[in-house]
Amino acid sequence: xxxxxxxPPDLILQEGANSTLRCNFSDSVNNLQWFHQNPWGQxxxxxxxxxxxxxxxxxxxxxxxxxxxxxxxxxxxQTTDSGVYFCAVGGGATNKLIFGTGTLLAVQP
Amino acid sequence: xxxxxxxxxxxxxxxxxxxxxxxRSLDFQATTMFWYRQFPKQSLMxxxxxxxxxxxxxxxxxxxDKFLINHASLTLSxxxxxxxxxxxxSFYICSAPPPGTSGGWGxxxxxxxxxxxxxL
Numbered sequence: 001x002x003x004x005x006x007x008p009p010d011l012i013l014q015e016g017a018n019s020t021l022r023c024n025f026s027d028s029v030n031n032l033q034w035f036h037q038n039p040w041g042q043x044x045x046x047x048x049x050x051x052x053x054x055x056x057x058x059x060x061x062x063x064x065x066x067x068x069x070x071x072x073x074x075x076x077x078q079t080t081d082s083g084v085y086f087c088a089v090g091g092g093a094t095n096k097l098i099f100g101t102g103t104l105l106a107v108q109p
Numbered sequence: 110x111x112x113x114x115x116x117x118x119x120x121x122x123x124x125x126x127x128x129x130x131x132x133r134s135l136d137f138q139a140t141t142m143f144w145y146r147q148f149p150k151q152s153l154m155x156x157x158x159x160x161x162x163x164x165x166x167x168x169x170x171x172x173x174d175k176f177l178i179n180h181a182s183l184t185l186s187x188x189x190x191x192x193x194x195x196x197x198x199s200f201y202i203c204s205a206p207p208p209g210t211s212g213g214w215g216x217x218x219x220x221x222x223x224x225x226x227x228x229l
Contacts, residue, residue, distance in 0.1 A: 031217075033217060033218065035220075040222070041147075041200055041202070041222070041223040041225070042220075042222045042223065043202065043220040045217065045219065045220075048217035086152065086153070088153075095141065095143075095206055095218065096143065096155055096158060097143070097155070097204070097218060098155065099145075099152045099153040099154070099155075100152065101152055102152050
């Protein structure tokens, strides 16, 4: 099955800093989503981005499907950005999502 | 936007008992729903695909007789953990494609808030 690796596994930032999170996947996909999991476990949809670039406020994402990676950019980070960021990919005839290994982000004041 | 709910949000049970978790799509119909499990400090692992009106499809290594899935209507899927043991303690999350889609590939998904199961 598809393997999904995220880097870095852990990241500590000072408030106001920028960061880039990476998601590598091992096969062609037709679905890629980025999520933020808050401290209560809720998954928040950030982007649905199987290809191309999207921006939403301080966040943006780019997926280069031909090279099998996606990037999530966080600018001017805030303490509320802390949590775990997952990418999840799907491919084939079903809509099953395979989750990456996650990046634990801690933004310090 | 599309909303998926789960009930209960938290449950504690004794070893050997069965626990039922509900997943509802509140403002749309879902012919397909997905169940995931997440152990502490780990990623989400897909357990099974719940299909309305037919049998669930389980991922490799997931015991179908232990994790019973019933998708009785277009808005409700249930996961029953039978004869629960402490190693079943985990965070269980469901998801569903939003309205206006066929549930097929290429669709975004929305996730429920999760159910934290603790088996004593």
